[in-house]
Amino acid sequence: MGTKGKMIVGLDVEKLILTLNKAYSDEWLAHYQYWIGSLVVKGPNKEAAIAELIQHANEELLHATSLATRIIQLGGTPITKPEDWYKFSNCGYEAPDDPYVITILDQNIKGEQCAIVTYNRLLEEIKDKDPVTYNIILTILTQEVEHEEDLEALKEDITMMMERS
Ligand code: FE
Numbered sequence: 139m140g141t142k143g144k145m146i147v148g149l150d151v152e153k154l155i156l157t158l159n160k161a162y163s164d165e166w167l168a169h170y171q172y173w174i175g176s177l178v179v180k181g182p183n184k185e186a187a188i189a190e191l192i193q194h195a196n197e198e199l200l201h202a203t204s205l206a207t208r209i210i211q212l213g214g215t216p217i218t219k220p221e222d223w224y225k226f227s228n229c230g231y232e233a234p235d236d237p238y239v240i241t242i243l244d245q246n247i248k249g250e251q252c253a254i255v256t257y258n259r260l261l262e263e264i265k266d267k268d269p270v271t272y273n274i275i276l277t278i279l280t281q282e283v284e285h286e287e288d289l290e291a292l293k294e295d296i297t298m299m300m301e302r303s
């Protein structure tokens with residue numbers, strides 16, 4: 139990374155790279171959970187669920203890209219082995235083995251809630267110390283908040299539809 143660009147980071151850079159690699163692992167697992175979920179989901183209003191799951195899968199992949207780019211800028215290496223995603227992840231992975239739409243939405247809501255708490259804690263840690271990473275994480279957090287709301291609203295719509303039919 140550029141010498142000055144690294145010097146302005148008021149944090150232990152190796153520790154920051156590890157923290158970003160943990161988030162990077164979360165994003166890949168979230169991407170895959172949404173992506174495979176969009177293919178197997180079944181049940182009422184599944185068309186709306188599929189559209190939302192695909193959109194979120196794409197956005198999680200973009201989060202992974204932003205994190206990897208920042209890790210490289212800081213002189214680190216993004217995790218190269220998928221098996222390490224499990225080891226480094228904060229939020230884990232829930233397989234959509236039950237394809238019922240409400241179950242899949244609940245699994246992904248849980249994942250978003252973990253992401254929100256994790257990124258919020260990270261922002262507190264880097265506040266005033268690394269504005270560049272802060273800006274990246276803030277952008278990601280803003281999208282995770284949207285994701286949670288989208289999924290909760292969709293779950294509410296499906297539940298209401300079932301209650302009225
Ligand atoms: Fe994400």
Ligand code: FE
Pocket residue numbers: 168194198250253281282285
């Ligand atoms: Fe998300």
Ligand code: MG
Pocket residue numbers: 190193194284285288
């Ligand atoms: Mg959405």
